[in-house]
Amino acid sequence: MKNITFKKQFIISILLVLILSILFTVAGAYVEIKLIQKGIVLKANYYESRVPEVETYINKNKEKVLNKNFKKDLESIIPIQGIEYEVVNSKGELLYGHFNEIIVQAPVKLKKQSEIDKSESPKMIKYISIINNNKIEGMVILKYELKLSARNPKFNWIVKYLDVFTMLAPFIYIIIFTFVFASKLNNRLKIPLNQLMIGAEKIKNKDLEFKIDYKSKDELGMLCNSFEEMRVELKKSLQEQWKMEQERKEMVGAIAHDLKTPITIIKGHVEGLIDSKRLEEGKVYRYLDLINKNADRMTKLIEKMNILTKIEKSDFTLKFKRCNIIEFINDKTDDYNILADNKKISFEYTIKDERISNGLINMDCGALSAILDNLVSNSIRFTPEGGSIYLNLYLTEEKIILSISDTGCGFSKKDIANIFKKFYQGDESRSKEKGHSGLGLYIVRTLVNKFNGSIEAKNNEKGGAIVSVSMFVS
Structure with a gap:
């Protein structure tokens, strides 16, 4: 059917469903008839057909039937596997019987003539009056059902479901064959549709x-x-x-992300000068100096428009020079305090220096600055007002170990798996701020790798996120 149109495939499938459903229904009916003919399954009126024989026997043994000792003789005639019975006396009181539940509650109202109660069809109740000399001496009540049954009562449950299945067979077969042909059609469609979907996703x-x-x-x-x-x-x-x-997107995205921090710092210092009612010369020069430094940073960022492309190259190397790491961190924290204050966030930092000599070290401060800026800006982005950010710096002779933790919303499982991937902008359920490039932590990881270091992102036990970085000192 692969080389014919779907319209023809659909019509052929419908015809096959109908034809096969009819054939299987007829086959099922034939099997049921054969089972009845062989006596394995009894007809629906089988037990009803035994009632006249039972009634004749009762009328022949009237007084004996009312004796409890006659129970075995009576049950030799009544097929108790399909007929339940009660024997009551002239007062309508139960003498004996064989039943699962009381057929008619005592006292039973006696009837002058035998009759059948069909009110609960297919359940039938036959009243057989025992009359002697025109006097009602008692009554035998028979209960049976007009339904298919097994000769062996143990298998009645099978016949019960067989009877229901026979009635519903056409619909069941239609459903089954519709499902079969639909599955086959679905399997035929899967191959081309999967290729098309995969192709569309790749495009x-x-x-x-x-x-x-x-x-x-x-x-x-x-x-x-x-x-x-x-x-x-x-x-x-x-x-x-x-x-x-x-290439254009990578360039613009990287610059936009990296320019955001120095612009915010400059704006914060300018607003600080504007809001000062009394300008102190020392404060003015200090603010102007910070503004000048961040303006220089912006100039350098613009000059490094291809920074992402450069750091991804295998021949890219860090530019180490002697610097005072303690003073460098203190200067950076002044910037971060302003950023945090703008969002009403507490920023704290600690420095633990275990070096024997507390002098200068070889460090690419530009790369370190980019790492810190990106990590702190991410913490500020996801920390609500009133929250806190902590920068912990640990110095040894061989390594710089730093961690930045916050009291924000933390990382989702999706974030932890993808946070350092290029252009990953965060789990939508977590990331409230849109428009950032998704390059910050990718740049951080790339630079940390250039230091032959390691980076890890996880959640604090008390809530919030923590990013830990370990880098070797040259």
Whole structure:
């Protein structure tokens, strides 16, 4: 059916469902008839047909029937596997019987003539009056059902479901065969549809290195062929365009992310000067100096427009120079205090220096600054007002170990798995701020790797996030 149209496939499938349902229904009915003919399954009126024989026996043994000792003789005639019975005396009181539940509650109202109660059909109740000399001496009450049953009562449950199945067989078979043919059709559709969906996803991700190889004369085959032709043309016409667009996005994204921090710092210091009612010369010069430093940082960021491309290159190397790491951190924390104050967040830091010599060390301060800026700005972004951020710095002769923790919302499982991936912007349920590039932590990880260091992101036991970095000192 692969090489015919879906319209024809659909019509053929419907016809097959109907034909097979009819055939299986007829076959089921034939099996049931054979089981009845062989006596394995009893007809619905089998026990009803035994009632006249039982009634004749009762009328022949009237007084004996009313004697409890006659129970075995009576049950030799009554097929108790399908007929329940009660024997009552002239007062309607129960003498004996064989039943699961009382058939008629005592005292039973005696009837002058035998009759059948069909009010609860298919359950039937037969009243057989025992009359002697025109006087009602008692009554035998029989209860049976008009339904198929097994000769062996143990298998009545099978016959019960067989009877229900026989009535519903056409619908059941239609459902079964519809499911079977629908599954087969679904399996035939899966191959081309999966290829198309995977192809569409690859195109969405700007990946044209794939091929749709589904061949068929049906509509999906023609669609796959057209899709493959479109892919080839797209690859030819858009490959170069995508490359240029990607480079532009990476460049703009990196710059936008890195310029945000110095701009905010400058704005904070300017607002501090504006809000000062009494300007102190020392304070003015200190603020202007910080503004000047951050303006220089912006200039340097602009000059390094290709920073992301450069640090990803295998030949990129850090530029170490002698610096006082303690003074460097103190200067950085002044900037971070302003950023935190703007959001009403408490910023604290501690420095533990276990070096024998507390002098200068070889460090690429620009790279270290980028690492700290990105980590702190991320903490500020996800820490609510009234929260806290802690920077802990630990210095040894060989390593710089720092950790930045906050009291924000912490990382989701998805964040922890993807947080250092390029352009990952955070779990939507966590990331309230949109528009950032998703490059910050990727740049941090890349720079840390250049230091032959390690980085880890996790959640604090008391809540919030913590990012730990370990780097070797040159």
